[in-house]
Amino acid sequence: MxxxxxxxxxxxxxxxxxxxxxxxxxxxxxxxxxxxxxxxxxxxxxxxxxxxxxxxxxxxxxxxxxxxxxxxxxxxxxxxxxxxxxxxxxxxxxxxxxxxxxxxxxxxxxxxxxxxxxxxxxxxxxxxxxxxxxxxxxxxxxxxxxxxxxxGGACYCENCEKAFRVWLKEKYRTLDHVNKAWNTTFWGHTFYDWDEIVTPNLLSEHFGERHTMFQGISLDYARFNxxxxxxxxxxxxxxxxxxxxxxxxxxxxxxxxxxxxxxxxxxxxxxxxxxxxxxxxxxxxxxxxxxxxxxxxxxxxxxxxxxxxxxxxxxxxxxxxxxxxxxxxxxxxxxxxxxxxxxxxxxxxxxxxxxxxxxxxxxxxxxxxxxxxxxxxxxxxxxxxxSDTLLNSRVQSKVAIVFDWDNWWAVEYSSGPSISLKYVDEVHKYYKALFDQNIQVDMIGVQEDLSQYEVVIAPVLYMVKPGYAKKIEDFVEKGGIFLTTFLSGIVDENDLVTLGGYPGELRHVLGIWSEEIDALAPEHTNKIVMEKEYGLLKDVYSCSLLFDLIHSEGAEVIATYGKDFYQGRPVVTKNKFGKGQAWYVASSPDDAFLQGLINEIIKEKGIRNDFSGNEPGVEITKRIKGDKTYVFVLNHNSDTVHIELSSVTGLNLLTGEEVFQSIELASYDVAIIEQSK
Incomplete structure (x- = not known):
């Protein structure tokens, strides 16, 4: 390092x-x-x-x-x-x-x-x-x-076309495996010779950078690139x-x-x-x-x-x-x-x-x-x-959000259900709900060990790679809380639909079956109606974008849709699985609902931020090095803010002043507090 x-x-x-x-x-x-x-x-x-x-x-x-x-x-x-x-x-x-x-x-x-x-x-x-x-x-x-x-960038020249075929041979070994992975019987695309495969671009399979007739080949070319x-x-x-x-x-x-x-x-x-x-x-x-x-x-x-x-x-x-x-x-x-x-x-x-x-x-x-x-x-x-005070100190988190590039490519190459669905935006919604409560987060890939976390959130986990559903089940069974959303568990690593009902391999741990997915323009909203109070969640909230029409297969219904022909159908569910819970949020909810839901989930797992309140525009996080804890307080506001820090006492390394459970920061100011033992 x-x-x-x-x-x-x-x-x-x-x-x-x-x-x-x-x-x-x-x-x-x-x-x-x-x-x-x-x-x-x-x-x-x-x-x-x-x-x-x-x-x-x-x-x-x-x-x-x-x-x-x-x-x-x-x-x-x-x-x-x-x-x-x-x-x-x-x-x-x-x-x-x-x-x-x-x-x-x-x-x-x-x-x-x-x-x-x-x-x-x-x-x-x-x-x-x-x-x-x-x-x-x-x-x-x-x-x-x-x-x-x-x-960065991408290339679609003859060099790349030839290299792509070599890449495919190494990955799939035979054309039969390629044809199966890409579902080439659709639209008569069966390949009988490797040289028949061409780069997927505007000259072949694409009708726009995001729109492709064959998701399988475009997904593989993204990987190849x-x-x-x-x-x-x-x-x-x-x-x-x-x-x-x-x-x-x-x-x-x-x-x-x-x-x-x-x-x-x-x-x-x-x-x-x-x-x-x-x-x-x-x-x-x-x-x-x-x-x-x-x-x-x-x-x-x-x-x-x-x-x-x-x-x-x-x-x-x-x-x-x-x-x-x-x-x-x-x-x-x-x-x-x-x-x-x-x-x-x-x-x-x-x-x-x-x-x-x-x-x-x-x-x-x-x-x-x-x-x-x-x-x-x-x-x-x-x-x-x-000097070296902060060098090699670490951020420690009990909450993880799953982010996967293959999943991102697959979601946004998919022909439907919504052009307005942006993978990173949906991930950010859940991240922001934690950030606003000063809860530290690790952003992890699907290859990471989940056992170090109490809560794992995987927004729009459209693609479930081999073995990942079992990894989630083991995590939940041992007491973890897993949360995922609409359009999850739909396809495998080749973007082929997992048959037998959505959410595919996640159906067992989530305890639901998703029958249909309604997609409306972002300005069209539905309501999330709480079936009963869940902590601070007791009002009616808004949701938009996609609307999974789900059936409970053992999961507890936490909230239902408030209108349209699926009024009264589940929109938020919680399934007890082993010692843990698996949550499903069937639409894209407003910030107020997410704040309340995330607050209750982390509270249930005993995760807290060690600070009195969540002042708007104030970010608080920690790095740890040996027996030293460094609390960062960042005022992103253009005005002076008084911040309560109920459990924080120590020395502000940037000013040399002692801090005792509260601090005042000018606009855009920062404090780094070395906590007293």
Missing amino acids: ISTKIPKMIYGGDYNPEQYDRETMNEDIRMFKSAKIDFVRVNIFAWAISQKDEVSYDFQWLDEVIDTLYENEIKVGIGTGTAAHPAWLAKKYPDVLRTEFDGKKRKFGGRHNSCPNSLTYQKYASLFVKKLVERYQKHPAVLLWNISNEW SDSMLECHKMEYDIIKKSLPDTIVTTNIMGAYKPLDYQKWAPYMDVIAWDNYPSIETPTSYTAMMHDLMRGLKNGEPFMLMEQTPSQQNWQPYNALKRPGVMRLWSYQAVAHGSDTVLFFQMRRSSGACEKFHGAVIDHVGHENTRVFKEVAELGEELDQL
Whole structure:
């Protein structure tokens, strides 16, 4: 972990000195040191600068950069540079270029424009990485290696089509198995030769990016595309690790980024590093969920906040400035959820091209007399004072939410039942209900052990992979509470419906049968009518989107629909199973209902947040390190707030003041309280 390599939380970010002269770089370093910046990433997009043709390599400029940084006690994350191939490579070897979803072959330009299955790209990328490793493997400035940059996109070229067939042969072995998995008897799609299989895009099975005639082939191509880029990542990872087995190798990823199954990528990242770019309107709870999702990729290990903007972004429709204090607040939010770094993109604003208006530590004016730089320097001073205090501390949770990329792809490739169903949005609804009550959450994949949790929530668990229903049954039987929702248990890992009645393999543990699924536009709502009081739940609530028409097969009916032809039919059920309970919520409920339901479930399991109340806009979470507990209190409000902390006493590490069961925080302010024993 990072904490084994350096004595404090590293601070800095992306630096591109190849865009400036050496005099500017020297002035930048002076300012970096004044802001306590001690780490930068370099060489992220510099392949073309160091290699002008097939055989010529010139790293003199990079030698000077890394040496100068080291002389000034600034550590380096060295990028492999392969996120953007050189123009000469595309000109001489056009097979390296991607083909788009509509079938158009790209020319040189942009970034991530390399076909991951181009043998030419793989050859020259690996040669370049080998040269970098040979040159810098012993340089004392290099703290970590950063492969590529924000892997992404998809390719539909002939390279990929051929590679897809090979991938399918490895997965299914025979065409008979492919035909069965994809249900190819539908619409006469039976395949008799591997070469008959083509890429699923607008030229074949798709009528839009989300709409496909054959979910099976599109789902497998999504898996293949993620795996293809992962193989390129692994190629570079193995080159670096062969020479430097003890170094840190990672890549910067992007939260809930749909094209890549990060749960499969995580074993090939020594530390999870991710780029956090919420807008001014992004719910605080959503950003928190992304941090938790990233932390969950490696079983709760601390992660790296690899990128965030010091102020505004450049690629959103409206690129608002971060208000004074917000950069600090959002930096500490990442730390509160498990980050052991605070890093930015970018260190100095570019003078041209598409990121010239993206925020930076050093603005176009070129000096430190700006609001943003002063805020960066103040945060740097605080992090320097914290030193290694928080490093490698952990977030501990008794509640988990299941998030699965295969399930996400399958839900949104499905032809029906609703175009308005968004998997991540439904997951966030349940996360927010916990977040608003300051209950810490682990975001986990289906491969994770459930025994460490008291409550497991799996919204829209449409796809049930082999063995997962049994894992859920064992969890509930031993006393856990499991909750899932409408459109769950419908299909297997190939997106084939599990016959015999919904919710398929979950029917036994849930004690229900879902006969039909009504889908209405989001503005059409129904009512959730409580059959009897359940804790604070006693009113009539609203629900929308999808409406499962379910029958109880032993489950207790907690609430029923209030109108339409299914008025009086169950909408919320609880099934006792062994020592535990399995809940089913048959529609998408309003926030008030979810808050009440979640509150009662966690209370039943003895889970509490240790704090007096839930002040709107105030986030409270904890990290634990040995016998030390650190309570983070974050005021996301633009006004001063008084917060009751009934069981918290200790020292606010950011101010040096003692805290006794309450605290007052100014707008966008933060406290980190080291609790007294």
